[in-house]
Amino acid sequence: MRPNADKTKSRMVGTSDDIILRTEGLTKDFKGFTAVSEVDLAVRRGTIHALIGPNGAGKTTCFNLLTKFLDPSRGTITYKGRDITSQKPAEVARLGLVRSFQISAVFPHLTVLENVRIALQRKRGDSFDFWVSESVLKALDGEAMRLVEAVGLADFAQHDAVELSYGRKRALEIATTLALDPEMMLLDEPMAGMGHEDVDRIAELIKRVSANRTILMVEHNLSVVASLSDQITVLARGKVLAEGDYATVSKDPRVIEAYIGAGHG
């Protein structure tokens, strides 16, 4: 549990120094179709910021731009005061801005434990030591196991990731992302495909790990969004439609219309 929710709220009225990630005029055109249009986003350090919007709104594209998996057509991205607009994706990750994927991204033929360990392995720096036995990685097993436990996968630690159900793959992906201990995490629909129990567990986990980091999260489960997020940005057709806390945003007629218009109700 987050020890002091009030403290977080009070942090929201900070100066611009508190902004860990900022975009200005972020735009992505796909052959004439604009998926993300003139998005100005400001994520405050230490908050959970939700990015919501109907299907096809451009949320995943936004994530791809922020983590440099796609190059923006226009606009700039600033992370911790540094312009990362022309960085490579691996370098962005090395700066502590780490993403998960909407379509579960695990290493199918590695075990659950190895999946997490491969992220922990980054602490060693680069692993070009092909002449060293992998037994040196055993030193990381304990920490990997704790992370595997934290997402409720302890019983599956030695299974290949390919054998996991969809929901468990998502849980594994969160554990892997957490293993990097990133300063800022981008989670793309972390709870999609999970059962009730798991949703609660992961929501709890996200809350717990948010204590000393920033989280930008895409999530369709609005009750999760309501309970977790400090700030919400609503995206529709690539544009920012509304911004604010849950109470403000959920009352906004444009937001309601966008959701109903897209068949979400």
Add this chain to the structure above:
Amino acid sequence: MADIAATGSPSISASPKAAADNAALHRMIFIGLAATLLVLPFIPVIGYPFFLMKVLCFALFACAFNLMLGYGGLLSFGHAAYFGLASYVSAYTAKHWGLTPELSILLGTASGAVLGLAFGSLAIRRQGIYFAMITLALAQMVFFFSLQTPRFTGGEDGIQAVPRNNLFGLIPLGSDTSTYYLVAAVFLAGVALIYRVIHSPFGQVLKAIRDNEARAVSLGYRVNQYKLAVFVLSATLAGLAGSMKAIAVQLASLTDVHWSMSGEVVLMTLVGGMGTVFGPIIGAAVIISMQNFLAGLGAWVTVVQGAIFVVCVLIFREGIVGVIGKWIKRPL
């Protein structure tokens, strides 16, 4: 991750047992393999050293190729270039410079490494089928270069009657049998090295990239550097196989750099089991044996080979060793 550790110590300890069991099994297979290689020359029909040496050289070639395909997820369709160039360099330096076998093999291997570095740097920028096409195109350049420089390669004739000079300038390699044992020793060392690469921290990253490149990138791995590294390793070992072949079989020819050689190594790897440690060895043994013992069939060998390939793809999708590994539920 102190905040996560708050849940307490793990209830189930990370069981390293399975991994240790597998390692023990692999060690036993290695010992068995070494013992087999030791006695093979004394076995009738298949036990003639010339044939065995050829099998071992191609087996090492296939293992090198498999390192890249099975563990790095990179399908090169031009591995004949590294094998063939190294074969020429080794044959040329042994014959025309009179170098000792270990030196000509060393130079041949180095040429494979350098070519791998050059071609790899170009190829890793592309993915999937484009990667395969670039490796093929580059390898074809090596083929035409070999065809156009008969002063170096001997053109259509190749470099024949490559001498087996004294090893280290001391030990005579007069008989096929003594050369066979040299080849067997180098082969085992090569396979052991590949095994270590697969089971190293580097190998772990490699498998991660093979499984899900985007995810590896998102974890901060500079995947192109890893791909290049495995490309060079693979080309170097292919070079080692090619140089050794030139000395063992005493011939380097256009066949070694021809695209069909690139195809053959794919075939060996798939038949034996891609992504298995021992599969390519079995695959090479099967293919070379067929070429050898069915030689009387002439062009039909190719047809039989094709048929075996089709059967493998249809029935043994994981290859011979892959299927056995599935039966005994152990990675081989």
